Every structure is written in C-alpha cells, then in structure tokens.
Amino acid sequence: MRRYLALVLLACSLARAAADDAKPAASNVPRAEYPRVHPDSRVTFRLKAPDAKKVQVQPGGADNGLGKGPYDMERGTDGTWTVTTPAAVPGFHYYWLLVDGVAVNDPGSETFFGYGKPTSGVEVREKGVDFYDAKDVPHGEVRALWYHSKVTGNPRRAMVYTPPAYDANHKERYPVLYLQHGAGEDERGWTTQGRANFILDNLIAAKKAKPMIVVMDNGYADRADAAPPAAGQPPRFDFGPFEEVLIGELIPKVDATYRTLADRGNRALAGLSMGGMQALQIGLTNPDAFASVGAFSAPPFGKIDATTSYKGAFRDAAAFNKKTRLLWLGAGTAEDRFAAGVKTMRETLDKAGVKHVVYESKGTSHEWQTWRRSLHEFAPLLFTD
Amino acid sequence: MRRYLALVLLACSLARAAADDAKPAASNVPRAEYPRVHPDSRVTFRLKAPDAKKVQVQPGGADNGLGKGPYDMERGTDGTWTVTTPAAVPGFHYYWLLVDGVAVNDPGSETFFGYGKPTSGVEVREKGVDFYDAKDVPHGEVRALWYHSKVTGNPRRAMVYTPPAYDANHKERYPVLYLQHGAGEDERGWTTQGRANFILDNLIAAKKAKPMIVVMDNGYADRADAAPPAAGQPPRFDFGPFEEVLIGELIPKVDATYRTLADRGNRALAGLSMGGMQALQIGLTNPDAFASVGAFSAPPFGKIDATTSYKGAFRDAAAFNKKTRLLWLGAGTAEDRFAAGVKTMRETLDKAGVKHVVYESKGTSHEWQTWRRSLHEFAPLLFTD
Numbered sequence: 091m092r093r094y095l096a097l098v099l100l101a102c103s104l105a106r107a108a109a110d111d112a113k114p115a116a117s118n119v120p121r122a123e124y125p126r127v128h129p130d131s132r133v134t135f136r137l138k139a140p141d142a143k144k145v146q147v148q149p150g151g152a153d154n155g156l157g158k159g160p161y162d163m164e165r166g167t168d169g170t171w172t173v174t175t176p177a178a179v180p181g182f183h184y185y186w187l188l189v190d191g192v193a194v195n196d197p198g199s200e201t202f203f204g205y206g207k208p209t210s211g212v213e214v215r216e217k218g219v220d221f222y223d224a225k226d227v228p229h230g231e232v233r234a235l236w237y238h239s240k241v242t243g244n245p246r247r248a249m250v251y252t253p254p255a256y257d258a259n260h261k262e263r264y265p266v267l268y269l270q271h272g273a274g275e276d277e278r279g280w281t282t283q284g285r286a287n288f289i290l291d292n293l294i295a296a297k298k299a300k301p302m303i304v305v306m307d308n309g310y311a312d313r314a315d316a317a318p319p320a321a322g323q324p325p326r327f328d329f330g331p332f333e334e335v336l337i338g339e340l341i342p343k344v345d346a347t348y349r350t351l352a353d354r355g356n357r358a359l360a361g362l363s364m365g366g367m368q369a370l371q372i373g374l375t376n377p378d379a380f381a382s383v384g385a386f387s388a389p390p391f392g393k394i395d396a397t398t399s400y401k402g403a404f405r406d407a408a409a410f411n412k413k414t415r416l417l418w419l420g421a422g423t424a425e426d427r428f429a430a431g432v433k434t435m436r437e438t439l440d441k442a443g444v445k446h447v448v449y450e451s452k453g454t455s456h457e458w459q460t461w462r463r464s465l466h467e468f469a470p471l472l473f474t475d
Numbered sequence: 476m477r478r479y480l481a482l483v484l485l486a487c488s489l490a491r492a493a494a495d496d497a498k499p500a501a502s503n504v505p506r507a508e509y510p511r512v513h514p515d516s517r518v519t520f521r522l523k524a525p526d527a528k529k530v531q532v533q534p535g536g537a538d539n540g541l542g543k544g545p546y547d548m549e550r551g552t553d554g555t556w557t558v559t560t561p562a563a564v565p566g567f568h569y570y571w572l573l574v575d576g577v578a579v580n581d582p583g584s585e586t587f588f589g590y591g592k593p594t595s596g597v598e599v600r601e602k603g604v605d606f607y608d609a610k611d612v613p614h615g616e617v618r619a620l621w622y623h624s625k626v627t628g629n630p631r632r633a634m635v636y637t638p639p640a641y642d643a644n645h646k647e648r649y650p651v652l653y654l655q656h657g658a659g660e661d662e663r664g665w666t667t668q669g670r671a672n673f674i675l676d677n678l679i680a681a682k683k684a685k686p687m688i689v690v691m692d693n694g695y696a697d698r699a700d701a702a703p704p705a706a707g708q709p710p711r712f713d714f715g716p717f718e719e720v721l722i723g724e725l726i727p728k729v730d731a732t733y734r735t736l737a738d739r740g741n742r743a744l745a746g747l748s749m750g751g752m753q754a755l756q757i758g759l760t761n762p763d764a765f766a767s768v769g770a771f772s773a774p775p776f777g778k779i780d781a782t783t784s785y786k787g788a789f790r791d792a793a794a795f796n797k798k799t800r801l802l803w804l805g806a807g808t809a810e811d812r813f814a815a816g817v818k819t820m821r822e823t824l825d826k827a828g829v830k831h832v833v834y835e836s837k838g839t840s841h842e843w844q845t846w847r848r849s850l851h852e853f854a855p856l857l858f859t860d
Contacts, residue, residue: 119591119592119593120591120695120710121710137577138577139575139576139577141528141529141575141576141577142575142577144526189574189575189577189579190526190527190574190575191524191525191526192522192524192526192527192574192579194574194577194579194580194582195579195580195586195593197578197592198592200592200593201580201586201593206504206505206506207583207585208504208580208586208593224621224630226623226630229620229621229622231618231620231621231635232618232619233616233617233619234616234617234618235614235616236609236616236672237614238611245609245611257733257734260645281619287619310505325505347642348642
C-alpha cells in the first residue's frame, strides 16, 4: 500500500514537472519553492497569508526589469496568494511584497542590501550567458577588511577581492580597482548582487583581464563631529567625507595591507550610479591617486562643461589624454535618463578631444545586469595599455 | 522664522530624548529608529501598518531572551503599532513580526541567516561586557573562500578568519579552528551573529589566545547523486556527507591555501548546537584529523556510553587523554535540556576518567550570547598545552 502510494505521488510529481518547468530562482533561500522563474522568464510569486485582504508584488525602482507593478496577487482557497509577472528582463531585480499595504520581504528570497535595508531580489537567468557564474575555475577570495576611520570616528568595513593564488604568489604585486555601490546599497552589493568576484575569476581564468585586487568600500561616510542624520531620513548625499576616507585612510590602509602596485597608474576608481558619480567626482579631481576612472550608469546630470567641470580636469585635453589610462562610461539602453546623460557627456568629451570609451548595455536598465556587464567590459581594459 | 522653528524642533527633540533614553539597537539597519533598547533592557518594537488587523512580535525559538511571546502590538491612531517587551536577557535574539498572522521580517532590522532564511535580530547590550566589540585593535580578516566540492557537486563557500598581520608575517604558520554554526544557520552565522572575528581580534590583542585561523563552513551537505530534498522541507539531518566534505575536501583545501600548521595537534573542531553535535561526532571519530574538540550547547542526547559512543573513542581513557589536547563542553544555565545533557555527559566522562573542561554560561539559553561566551572561554585554551 505504501509503495503504491509512493508511486502515485511520484507520477503526480512528474506530471506537475512536465506541465510547468519553472524553477526556483537562484536567489531563493535553500529549498524555497517560490519565486519560480519560467523558461520564458515570467516569474511566479507566492505567499501564504490566509488573513490578508490584499497582497501585491512591488518591483523596486522605476526601471525594474520585472515591470512597473504593483502586481495584485490572487487568493487561492487555502489562503495562498499567487501571481505570475510578464516575461522579465534577464538579471537581478529588487522587489518586495505589499501585505495589506505593508512593505515586507518575501520569506522565499535571500535578502540583498538595497533601498537602505535588506531587500528581496530575484535572479532571472540570461540564456547563454555565464560570465558571472561560479564556475569550476580558480577562485579569488573576498575579504572583509575592518579599519578604524578617524574621519568618521567609526569602525568601517571594506570588502576586498584578492585574485586566485594571491597568497601563493607571495612576491607578486597587483594593481587595484576601487569599485563602489549605488545609493541605498553598501559594501556587500558588488559581490552579492553584482557577483564581481566571479566575473573577475572568470575573466582572469580566460586571461581576458589582468589579475587585480578589487576594493569595495561603503560609499556613505559622515564626519565624526557631524550631527547624526535624523532617524528615518536618507543619508547625506555629500561625497566630501567619503573622499577623505578613501584618499586619506583606505588607500594607505590597502597599500599597507596588500601587495599592491601603489602608484596612480595601477589604481582605478569606478562605481555604479551614485558610486559612478563618486568615481567621476573623486577620480577626476584626484589624478595623482587614480589614472583610470569608470562611471557605470552615472553621467553628470545637468550641465557638463569641458572647461570647468571636475575642477577643470578636461581643460587641457592633450594633458588629460596623456596622463589618463582609461576614462570609461557605460549605461543600459533601457535607462533613458542615464543613456541620455552619457550621450551628452560623450558629445562634450568628443568636442573637447578627451579620449574615452563608451559602452551600451542592450536592453537593460538601471539594474545590476547593466553593471555586471559593465564590469565585464571595463575590467579587461584596465592596466593594459 | 525658520531659525525659531529649528530651535523649537531642537527643544522638542531634547525633551523626547530626556523622557526616554532608549537607543536604536546595534543590529538595526542604518538610521532605523526601531527597535529601540531601553537602559533596563526592555525593547520597543514599532511597525507602520494602517490596514492590518493584528500585529505581533514573535521571538524565535523556545528559549529566546526576549521572552516567549508573541507580544501583541498596540495600534496608534496613525496606524503605527508598538509594543515594549519585558527586560530582555543580554545578547542577540532572533525574532520576526506577525502581520495578520504572516511571519515577516522587521524592516528596521538587518537580517541574519537563521531558521533557514534571513531573519530579524535584536542586539541587547550586556552592561560592562565588550569582548565582542569591534575595538580599535589590529583586526584580522574574514575571507569568503569558494571551493568546488566533488562530494556535493556544487560550489561551496567557507568563511575564513585570518588573524591580524597574517599577510605581513608571511613566513609564520598558524593552527586552525574549524567552527560550525547551528541548525537553520549558515557559514555567515559565526561572524555576523557570533562576532567571532572580533572575539578573536580582542583575545589576540590581549595575548589571551594564540593567533589562529578559524574556518567556518556551511554544515549542510547533500551528496551530488542524492535526490534533492523536497521543496519546503527541512534539510537532511545527516552528518555523513559533511564529514566527507570536511575531512576529504575542506581541510586539504585550507591546508593548501593558507599557511597552516597542518597536523592534528594544531587542528580543532568545534560548533554550536547542531555544529557541536557535528564536532563531537566527526571530531571524536577522526582523531587523526583533530586533537581538540569543543561542543557548545550540544551534548549527545539520549544514551551516552563510555564504551561504545563515538566508535569507542572513550573506551581507553588513558589513551584518549594522552592524544587529546582538549575536550570542551559548554551550555547556558537557562537552556535546561542542554545543561542537563552536559551534566550527564560530564558524569559519564568523569566516571570513565576522560579529561574534559566544562563551562556554564550564567543566565543565558540556547542563543548566541552563550556561544559568544563559549568561544571566548574556549579559544584561549586551544593550542596551548
């Protein structure tokens, strides 16, 4: 009898699988069945909430590849709410659930620090693309480096990627890429959402990028003597204290801690969105610190002036071109405002004769797939000329 | 006028602060005002949920220092729900909110992997205790080490603490403590909830513990050819595959990657709860791999037999005592079942003449404060005799 029952259950389970080969998202917690991603990139979300009156899925931000939402979930007879979205753009998408209007994370999802707090995310696989997978190649390490900042008066944590065999090659020195997250995110973003370590592992294994150290700090910093920001308020959008931390504390700490090539030619600064604005602002105005700068989805908004912007960095194009190893700009074609900003900057730089590289990520918007691709395009150009 | 308004607001804010010097918990996300911990260790939780009918705070597990709960929150006129708990036991407490019966995380809290998923937690400061603080002392690093397992057929991640100046002392070799999390947790538990890196930093700075490497792996492992556990089901409670990973793959990987002292005398295995059961089971039955074993809140339940348990490890007490550097057992006085289990094991070992060390954590239960204290007591005894 028990054997018969087991066979029936097996048959049912096979029938279910044949009817729907959606799979749990790679971003789920272990053994969570939902969210599930269908072969055509639709995503099904589910939550058990028998007493709720309304449950919705809310994609994060204006340009989310899951669509705009919110998507109303439909209540099943057992109190389980379900919805399937239209086909999503490939990549990583932040989202949360609205349970009777309260924004909560999906218990089926791992959390990813975005929007200033842990946030659900769903990974939608891009067919034929594996450059950010954890493959069976030599892996670098991601290290949490704690350091005390006099600028902020606090212990701070930076994440540091050291390339494969860093410890074994104990006489080799490496160039360093400083790589910053976006607004609302933190120093974990590039390795969790961005999979920067796997992108570098794969590029290095294929000899497409030089082995390098990547330092990912928290881009927020308040001076020790500043009044704490009001509770519930967003952090200050002031890059000054972070510039002091980066130039005066973090770079010396990294150069003292790791076997770096500690000169400007072997040091790059890049970032996404807010982090890209920091890269342009801090990188271009500290040419003695950085010879390469990358701005992912982060053009200067408003007026850009080849004579005055960035403390006149572009004023003498020939001098800039001579001392700059790489100025790199990227954006997704589906993030209109950012793509337009890059276009304006590109035109200004072209007119001024300032050398630069522009990259367009096809079909992606202000999301991590744009930035994974950007890193994958940017890193091979670093430290090579 | 604006200046006058600012002064009034400042006066209001000072008045509020004087009336209640509760502070946002250290475990909160940046700038989240709630949960707040009062000087007498009561905790106030708050959530805005205007349309909810019932909101509660649910402490995790049976022995939570916040109390049993659930605590009904009271609805304010603006739809904000609030409750203040009785004075909590100091330490880190898992919890979640029940919004109309749906278990969700508190948006004010960072998340901590427990109960098989990201879970809210609140840190209640223990007065006069700073052994797990991030002090201005030399810090070690916590490294994510990715490795491919043939046993499980998957990429796996272990967290590796390397002591301060590990890179600078590039000829020195170090002993290794393998340190495992509890059920429902993962390889991040010991450094996020447990603050193991800061405990070691502080002990090493005070010369109370030998500089050592600490390896924290994921204690769950399924064989590559095993059917995946059913969705929504808890993971298998079978230590066999993890033992194969640890002995056959992780130890060789660690010894090949780091400057270890790669002999049994300089290798220890410890863990908490499920991880402590693994330490006893794997450590005592692989004496060629480990000369020191620590079980935190993890006595063998049921019968312990000095002749047959752990493949007869205790049968010849004199031989065991000669080759074992440390057998360490600990539990909190407020976790009755575990304290009773340790007592039974202690009596059995005493009767058999097996040397061991027992530690009691006063007033704490099956929670991280017991395990932080346990590590703080255990680590100084390692690799010293």
